[in-house]
Amino acid sequence: MNFFHCLKYSLKTMLKNKLTLMWTFLFPIALSTFMYMAFGNIFEKDEIFKTIPVAVVNVEENKAFREVLDTLAGEEGGSLISIEAGDEDSADKMLDDGKITGIIYVADKPSLKVKEQSVSATILRTVIEEYVKNEAVITDVVNTNPAGAADAVAKLTSGEKYFTEKSSSHGVQNEYYNYFYAIFAMSCLFASFAGSANISKLQANESALGMRRCLSPQHKMVIVSAEYISMLFVQFAIECVTLVYLSIIGINFGDRYPALILILFVGSSIGISMGAIIGSFSGLSSGTRDGLCVAISMILSILADLCVGGIKNTIEQNAPIINRINPAALISDSFYALNVYEDYSRYTSNMIILASMAAVMLIVCVLILRRNKYASV
Numbered sequence: 001m002n003f004f005h006c007l008k009y010s011l012k013t014m015l016k017n018k019l020t021l022m023w024t025f026l027f028p029i030a031l032s033t034f035m036y037m038a039f040g041n042i043f044e045k046d047e048i049f050k051t052i053p054v055a056v057v058n059v060e061e062n063k064a065f066r067e068v069l070d071t072l073a074g075e076e077g078g079s080l081i082s083i084e085a086g087d088e089d090s091a092d093k094m095l096d097d098g099k100i101t102g103i104i105y106v107a108d109k110p111s112l113k114v115k116e117q118s119v120s121a122t123i124l125r126t127v128i129e130e131y132v133k134n135e136a137v138i139t140d141v142v143n144t145n146p147a148g149a150a151d152a153v154a155k156l157t158s159g160e161k162y163f164t165e166k167s168s169s170h171g172v173q174n175e176y177y178n179y180f181y182a183i184f185a186m187s188c189l190f191a192s193f194a195g196s197a198n199i200s201k202l203q204a205n206e207s208a209l210g211m212r213r214c215l216s217p218q219h220k221m222v223i224v225s226a227e228y229i230s231m232l233f234v235q236f237a238i239e240c241v242t243l244v245y246l247s248i249i250g251i252n253f254g255d256r257y258p259a260l261i262l263i264l265f266v267g268s269s270i271g272i273s274m275g276a277i278i279g280s281f282s283g284l285s286s287g288t289r290d291g292l293c294v295a296i297s298m299i300l301s302i303l304a305d306l307c308v309g310g311i312k313n314t315i316e317q318n319a320p321i322i323n324r325i326n327p328a329a330l331i332s333d334s335f336y337a338l339n340v341y342e343d344y345s346r347y348t349s350n351m352i353i354l355a356s357m358a359a360v361m362l363i364v365c366v367l368i369l370r371r372n373k374y375a376s377v
Contacts, residue, residue, distance in 0.1 A: 002222060010230035014194065024194065025238045028187035032246055035179055052120045053100045055084045055091035060107040068131055069104065080123070104128070178305045178312075180251050181335040185328035186301035187242060188267030191235040192293040195275025198227045200289060202369060224366055231272045232265075239264035254339045259347060263338075266354045267331045271297075273361035274327070280368040297328075304328035330354050 015021075056069060072080040084091075084100055094100045095115050102114040102124050110128050114121040202223060243264065247253060253260055278284070278292050298306075303326055305312045312329055315322050323329040330350045337346040 007226040007230055010198070010227050011233065013198070014230055014234045017194070017197065021234075021238075024187065024190045024235060025242070028183055028190070028242055029245055032180060032183050032242070032251075033249070035183070036246075036249055036251065051079045052081045052102075052124060053084060054081050054124065055094055055100050055103045056106060057088045057091055057103055058106045062106050062108060062110065064135070065110050065131060066106055068127075069106070072127065080127070176309075177251065177339070178309055178332065178336065180246060181332040182301055182304045182306035182328065184239070184242070184264070184335065185267065185304050185331040186297060186306055187239060188235075188264070188271045188331055189274065189297035189300060189328055190293075191231065191268050191271030192275030192278065192297060193290065194231045194235065195272040196279035196289045196293055197275075197286075198231060199224070199276045199279030199365065199369070200284075200286070202227070224369065228272060228276070228362065232268055235268040235272060236265050239268055252339075253335065256338050259338055259344070260335075262351065263331060263334045266351055266358065267327070270327045270354050270358040270361070273358045273365065276365040277361050277368070280365045300326050300328040304332040324353065325357075327354060327357060 056066075058066075069081070069083065073083050084094060088103075091100070091103045095103055095113070098115075101118070101120045102112050104124065105111045105113070110131065112121075112124055112128055114124070240261065243253065243260065274296065275293055278289050278296075284292075302308075303311055303315060303322065306328075312323060312332065315329075323333070330353055334347050334350040334354075337344075337350065341347070
């Protein structure tokens with residue numbers, strides 16, 4: 001009964017701490033919203049291939065090349081190009097207006113006109129160069145060995161593949177999602193504010209409440225457990241709401257919801273444990289504790305790609321041990337592993353490390369609190 005009494009009032013205290021709730025809830029949601037507005041759809045716009053719109057202008061008769069273009073425009077479910085009808089003047093106008101990527105001139109020697117260099121323009125240029133090269137090969141074979149012309153044409157047009165396509169992932173291959181994974185990591189580590197504030201209130205030299213708790217006959221482990229569970233409950237609820245919000249605005253975290261929820265639970269736990277250690281050191285002012293929570297959380301999150309993409313991979317290549325002891329990197333990598341890999345080996349490894357770190361930090365916190373002695377209360 002004493003435990004549930006402590007738990008009840010710990011929850012009430014947590015919910016009335018508006019500053020802590022703002023940092024752990026409103027700030028990550030606001031940052032996620034602004035980040036999504038900034039580049040949430042960049043991957044879909046710039047990275048995913050789309051059919052290339054072109055205009056075709058007939059300068060000279062070239063039936064073979066025209067058939068190639070019609071084939072590229074008519075492939076079911078994966079057309080390389082879409083052909084806009086019109087004469088040269090209308091084609092030029094469409095190119096200037098940005099409605100098409102380029103103008104293909106059908107002639108004895110096909111050519112291409114583009115307004116600016118781009119990946120799509122390079123693809124169109126490659127198509128034309130490939131056609132010209134194959135045409136030259138066939139012409140040379142016809143002139144030197146007419147009997148082998150049919151065989152040469154068959155080989156050039158066979159489209160034979162020398163590899164087998166196999167999908168290694170069912171998830172979204174969006175590199176920009178790493179920023180959102182890092183936001184979740186930062187949000188979990190921001191639970192250190194609550195951990196620091198609540199555990200510091202158990203210190204007799206911090207407040208009158210701390211004095212009363214130290215004089216209480218209640219076992220300190222019961223008080224610490226009630227505080228920890230109340231903080232974990234509130235922080236975990238906040239992370240779940242954040243996950244739902246980001247899913248609603250369009251961030252795809254996959255469909256492995258039990259595993260996703262476990263990341264949030266363990267991540268919240270390690271954030272609270274980290275703050276609990278900071279709060280257990282007596283003699284630190286409230287501002288100093290908050291400053292340490294901010295500094296540690298932000299540094300660890302930046303190393304997990306919060307601000308600049310690629311930092312975590314660079315660390316992985318040069319000093320991988322840092323990623324193994326950085327809870328923000330482990331949380332971010334757990335989201336990534338769930339979304340990209342079919343098996344759970346990498347995810348499970350991250351969860352074991354995170355849970356172990358949280359348990360060790362909590363034990364260290366309890367040991368520090370038990371060693372604190374006061375001359376008088």
